[in-house]
Amino acid sequence: EAAVTQSPRNKVAVTGGKVTLSCNQTNNHNNMYWYRQDTGHGLRLIHYSYGAGSTEKGDIPDGYKASRPSQENFSLILELATPSQTSVYFCASGWVNQDTQYFGPGTRLLVL
């Protein structure tokens, strides 16, 4: 079973502050993804990566940056957090686009 871990699991941030969400996978998957989940919207893709050093914009990238410093790690960065970014964030990994994605347990972010 593929293993994807996320930290922190819960985070409270202030408006205008910087937030970094971290994701680690030990399966040597090429692709990694960041989604947010909101009631009534399902899962929406924020950023993704095809490998170390690469990041691509997903469907809702505004207000977010991503960093893939290694095969195992993929971070999501909110430079200036806003209350609208309050959500549950999921990281996922997979071999290629046509492969099943394996999700982490999620990070619950509250921006006050």
Place this chain on the structure above:
Amino acid sequence: QQKVQQSPESLSVPEGGMASLNCTSSDRNFQYFWWYRQHSGEGPKALMSIFSDGDKKEGRFTAHLNKASLHVSLHIRDSQPSDSALYFCAALSGGSNAKLTFGKGTKLSVKS
């Protein structure tokens, strides 16, 4: 317009009953489909994928794909309380830059 639409939004079935979930896409480029399941407080987990027209059976779960009508369904026979969860349909087009698109989900409750 949501590219992947799921129905119903919520569904309640008795233990041992049959649950039927539906998914329709509006993009004829979609070629690959998944069903993901998410238990409360956890990340989504892939149930099964279906890429060819027809039925695919895995234990109590059967997926059906009709590419001509862009319709995918998931049928769960002998439903168990542990099947209570949020079920997502996800679709992917072909091509190297394809991104997975999720529906909003169907909440299934199995009553014992």
